[in-house]
Amino acid sequence: MMKKHCLLLIVVAFAASHFSCSGDKRISSSAAVSAPAPVLPVPTAAQLAWHEMETNAFIHFTTNTFTNKEWGYGDESPAVFNPTQLNAEQWVTTLKDAGFKGLILTCKHHDGFCLWPSKYTAHTIANSPYKNGKGDIVKEVSEACKLHGLKFGVYLSPWDRNRADYGTPAYIAYYRNQLKEIFSTYGPAFEMWFDGANGGDGYYGGAKESRKIDGSSYYDWPTTLKLVNQFQPQPQVLFFSDAGPDIRWVGNEKGLAGSINWSTINNDTLYAGKAGIEQLLSTGSADGDKWIPAEVDVSIRPGWFYHPQEDSLVKTPEQLFQIYLTSVGRGSTLLLNVPPDRRGLIHEKDVAALKGWRQLLDEAFKTNLAAHAKVSASTYRGHVKTYAGANVTDDDKETYWATDDGVTTGSLVIDMGKNQPVKYIALQEYIKLGQRVKSFTVEARQGNNWKPLAQESTIGYKRIIKLDQPVATDQIRINITASKACPLISSVAVY
Incomplete structure (x- = not known):
């Protein structure tokens, strides 16, 4: 009896396989339905990992901390630099507890x-009182990052108001030598930050004059960046500047990404002085031919360096939470500056603000009401499970809902099973195959009707919708109203 049962199963399995392969439309095969073609451009693996970091920290610390300046002139004596309680592990553990995934250190400012x-220069920590000239803060921070699991990044200002040779070819050799020192000695680094400030008045070895350079050609960026990649071939270094090439500036220092935010842009249109450049940086371009996502840089204080008079002006946890919504919640990554004080510690006011912010984030996004919820889709690709609506609530970032080619609209209904108060809705596209969605709406079921909650534009890596007031509902409907190609939604979360 057992043998006959097994034989029957084999026959049935063979028949099903035979009918499927022969094109019987009554039997769907996911293998027969191809995955959507990518909508170019798409992120590199390093860019995708950067998106998933979501929040990183900036550390501004130099002689400015002790002279109470934002931009040092270049004539400051190394003797003024004297943190007496510097503790890189306090920096890193404070930031890790706040949820940051990486840290970018200003190894050299202007x-x-x-x-x-x-x-290559005497204008260094070696000629300061710190540890009697035996200190190395870049080493201390990079090692603390490795110890506590944060990624390490570097800022090395291309402008140098101290150097007598700034503006000549000799300075480029100097700058590249320093890049080699940094990446060969303290790497790996996940991100290299290039400031847009280049040229102006400075000390310049005693000349005390204003110098101008052609930012588009003086540094020979293609050669310089190629050298950096040779210094650290793996993992890939991502380069940030106004125009990328890997990450672009968001166009402001307020903590605001555009409500329309494409990770795609044409970087040959980005250069200082162009009319409307800040708006373009904020929104990106739907037809951009490069994947250069926006990074939102903002400081926890009014200034980028520590100033004692700003101790009462540290951003509140509520302000930081709002910045999270307008940065990560609009498809960008947040780079929050937290400057150490003159002791060499992150100040107690900043620590308290970060702790409060972390608590707000944990409370707001603790319980996903849509986790493994039932999902009804207006349509899905090839009517196979691989692309069904349930993929948006399965907590698997590699699965997604997709429509057939040529179908650029569609709806998802998330059934949470019972009426619950809803305050936030978070959506994510499967950006490995490109950013697609141009516009969408969100609705909540109220009795037999659907109440409009939001009408928005792009989604990208992540989009968080915050409702003015919580709405009690058992179902949320997402309507994709326009898309560059068939939409691919990997996640819908409800809080």
Whole structure:
């Protein structure tokens, strides 16, 4: 009896396989339905990992911390740099507890003072009182990051108000030598930050004059960046500047990404002084031919460096939460500056603000009401499970809902099973195959009717909708109203 049962199963399995392969439309095969073609451009693996980091920290620390300046002139004596309680692990653990995934350190700001003992200049930590000239803050921070699991990034200002040779070819050799020192000694680094400030008045070795350079050609960026990649071939370094090439500036320092935010842009249209450049940086371009997502840089204080008079002006947890919504919640990554004080510690006011912010985030996004909820889709690709609506609530970032080619609209109904108060709705596209959605709406079921909650534009890596007031509902409907190609939604979360 057992043998006959097994034989029957084999025959049935063979028949099903035979009918499927022969094109019987009554039997769907996911293998027969191809995945959507990518909508170019798409992110590299390194860019995708950067998106998933979501929040990173900036650390501004140099002689400015002790002279109470934002931009040092370049004539500051290394003797002024004297943190007496510096603790890189306090920086890193404070930031990790707040949820940051990476840290970018200003190894050299415009004043030219180096936080490591560079062998190419005397304007370094080696000639400061810190640890009797034996200190190396770049090393301390990079090692603390490795110890506590944060990724390490570097800022090395291309402008140097201390150097007598700034503006000449000799300075480019100097700058590249320092890049080699940093990446060969303290790497790997996940991101390299290039400031847009280049040229102006400075000390310049005693010349005390204003110098101008052609930012588009002076540094020979293609050669410089190629060299950096040779210094650190793996993992890939992502380069940030106004125009990328890997990450672009968002166009402001307010913590605001555009309500329309494409990770795609044409980087040959980005250069300083162009009319409307800040708006373009904020929104990106739907028809952009490069994947260059926006990074939102903003400081927890009014200034980028620590100033004691700003101790009462640290952003509140509520302000930081709002910044999260207008950065990560609009498809960008947040880079929040947290400047250490003159002791060499993150100030108690900043620590308290970060703790409060983390608590708000944990409370708001603790319970996903849509986790593994039933989903009804207006349509799905090839009517196979691989692309069904249930993929948006399965907590698997590699699965997604998709429509057939040529179908650029569609709806998803998330059934939470019972009436519950809803305050936030978070959506994510499957950006491995490109950013697609141009517009969408969100509705909540109220009795037999659907109440409009939001009408928005792009989604990208992530879009968080915050409702003015919580709405009690058992079902949320997402309507994709326009898309560049068949929409691919990997996640819908409800809080």
